Amino acid sequence: SLSNPLRPVLLAAARSSRLEKTVSGMTLTRKLVDRFVAGDAEPAAVSAVRDILTSGRFVTVDYLGEDTTDPAQATATVDAYLSLLRSYATLSEAAGTQHTLEVSLKLSALGQSLPGDGEKIALANAHRIVTAADEVGAWVTVDAEDHTTTDSTLSIVEELRRDFPTLGTVLQAYLHRTEADCRHFSGSGSRIRLCKGAYKEPADVAFQKPGEVDASYLRCLKVLMEGDGYPMVASHDPTMIDAALELATLTERTAEDFEFQMLYGIRDGEQRRLVAEGNHLRVYVPYGSQWYGYFMRRLAERPANLMFFMRSLASN
Ligand code: FDA
Numbered sequence: 001s002l003s004n005p006l007r008p009v010l011l012a013a014a015r016s017s018r019l020e021k022t023v024s025g026m027t028l029t030r031k032l033v034d035r036f037v038a039g040d041a042e043p044a045a046v047s048a049v050r051d052i053l054t055s056g057r058f059v060t061v062d063y064l065g066e067d068t069t070d071p072a073q074a075t076a077t078v079d080a081y082l083s084l085l086r087s088y089a090t091l092s093e094a095a096g097t098q099h100t101l102e103v104s105l106k107l108s109a110l111g112q113s114l115p116g117d118g119e120k121i122a123l124a125n126a127h128r129i130v131t132a133a134d135e136v137g138a139w140v141t142v143d144a145e146d147h148t149t150t151d152s153t154l155s156i157v158e159e160l161r162r163d164f165p166t167l168g169t170v171l172q173a174y175l176h177r178t179e180a181d182c183r184h185f186s187g188s189g190s191r192i193r194l195c196k197g198a199y200k201e202p203a204d205v206a207f208q209k210p211g212e213v214d215a216s217y218l219r220c221l222k223v224l225m226e227g228d229g230y231p232m233v234a235s236h237d238p239t240m241i242d243a244a245l246e247l248a249t250l251t252e253r254t255a256e257d258f259e260f261q262m263l264y265g266i267r268d269g270e271q272r273r274l275v276a277e278g279n280h281l282r283v284y285v286p287y288g289s290q291w292y293g294y295f296m297r298r299l300a301e302r303p304a305n306l307m308f309f310m311r312s313l314a315s316n
Contacts, residue, residue, distance in 0.1 A: 007300045011200035014296035024292055032309055035265045036298050038287040045287035046087050052283050053094040056275045060102035064288035065109040074111035074125055081129045088136050102139040104284060105129060107153050123156050130164050141168030146199040147175060165189045172197030173217035174206045182220045186227030193232035193261060194220055198297045218243055225251045234261040255279050
């Protein structure tokens with residue numbers, strides 16, 4: 001949770017390429033990484049997806065990578081998504097007829113921060129992926145990164161939504177602006193994934209206290225549930241989950257009209273329980289070799305994960 005005193009340190013470490021080399025090179029890190037990441041390569045991800053679908057849960061797959069500084073790497077990321085989407089076709093039996101399959105994208109992995117026309121490159125790259133997803137009937141949602149990218153990301157999303165109205169976007173409750181963004185984006189046909197927010201953000205743009213973030217999440221959730229779009233409740237927090245169930249009843253939403261979402265490897269039992277009770281739940285499945293930033297943000301969220309990691313360091 002946000003009250004972890006080491007959170008700022010870990011989130012700063014998540015951005016250090018020197019630490020990335022050290023941490024990635026440690027043999028015992030792998031075991032812990034495997035708890036949160038479905039594997040380095042596509043076949044491992046597809047096999048994880050198949051298992052999740054068989055358990056009645058939905059999936060969204062994220063090809064790991066962020067802050068790309070090289071156009072060739074952005075193109076390689078597009079290719080990884082196109083290949084993954086082709087393999088989605090082979091899952092159609094396990095997937096059934098609903099939108100059980102989705103991919104999640106980070107625009108910074110598609111070139112957003114390249115100097116000059118980075119935004120245009122990211123838009124074109126995202127457009128290729130969304131077109132391919134549309135052809136196989138898969139949904140796409142654009143991840144939210146640090147606040148310096150929010151305006152750029154949301155304008156790219158608005159551009160893409162002209163051609164693909166069901167394109168989803170992530171909004172982060174810790175940002176002061178997000179309640180207004182929820183109102184703006186929750187129109188008919190929209191899909192909004194609401195999360196608390198996972199980056200280290202300054203006090204002038206983001207709530208710092210866990211209680212304030214939670215209160216903002218609940219306000220945003222109310223806006224989304226009362227809106228005309230499709231809310232995606234991305235949280236492992238029992239308070240947020242209970243609130244979503246209550247708001248769904250109040251706004252007369254059925255299980256078809258919203259969904260829960262949790263990260264791969266986190267609260268697996270709770271994921272299965274929500275599905276057993278008739279709710280839709282999607283698992284966010286990351287794969288790929290660029291797991292460092294994602295992994296460090298998961299450590300920052302939970303002291304228990306960090307302790308586990310420290311112990312593996314000590315015995316390394
Ligand atoms: P919180 O962190 O308060 O945790 C509540 C409880 O959940 C904990 O007490 C614990 O029981 C359990 N839990 C939470 N984290 C755990 C962990 N790492 N290991 C084990 N147990 C844990 N962020 C972002 O900035 N941009 C994005 O695009 C996304 N995308 C996204 C998609 C999906 C599907 C999810 C679920 C989350 C994201 N996030 C994200 C991450 C999000 O912002 C947030 O950092 C985490 O979900 C943790 O916040 P919670 O709401 O789970 O509550």
